[in-house]
Amino acid sequence: MQTSPEHHTYERDGFTISTDKALLDPVAIHDYLSNLSYWAKGRSMEAVHCTIEHSLCFGLYHDKKQIGFARVITDRATFAYLADVYILEAYRGQGLSKWMMECIMRYPTLQNLRRFVLATRDAHTLYEKFGFKALSKPERWMEVFRDNS
Numbered sequence: 001m002q003t004s005p006e007h008h009t010y011e012r013d014g015f016t017i018s019t020d021k022a023l024l025d026p027v028a029i030h031d032y033l034s035n036l037s038y039w040a041k042g043r044s045m046e047a048v049h050c051t052i053e054h055s056l057c058f059g060l061y062h063d064k065k066q067i068g069f070a071r072v073i074t075d076r077a078t079f080a081y082l083a084d085v086y087i088l089e090a091y092r093g094q095g096l097s098k099w100m101m102e103c104i105m106r107y108p109t110l111q112n113l114r115r116f117v118l119a120t121r122d123a124h125t126l127y128e129k130f131g132f133k134a135l136s137k138p139e140r141w142m143e144v145f146r147d148n149s
Helices: 025-034 046-051 098-107 125-126
Strands: 008-011 015-016 056-062 063-075 079-087 116-119
Touching: 008 098, 015 098, 025 046, 025 079, 056 098, 056 125, 063 125, 079 098, 098 125
Parallel strands: 079 116
Antiparallel strands: 008 015, 015 056, 056 063, 063 079
């Protein structure tokens, strides 16, 4: 169900996924990323606000409580990077991560991108279901890595 040209809402079994940033709970997102994730330990609240502002965000809710999150950094024409994907542990095992990925991969402005990438330590099986594979030419990729979340 589309609620506006910019915001999309999807509902299933009492759960909601929305791209409306006004619904996001930055405190909950910060708590998970900064304290529970392996990739963003110690991330500041200021950084969380900045990432939300400059990304296409997908919030996952149950009874209006934020229980999951994902964001896509994209130019909406050629490239996207999927980041900060999580589902609270108490809600795992219900197919919610798969559903969130389905919503992300069907999102209108993410169609026809030349490249869509992500990094994961342990969720390869989930992402492979949506067409993600190891880099075809990793020797072409370079990075500047600063461990400051």
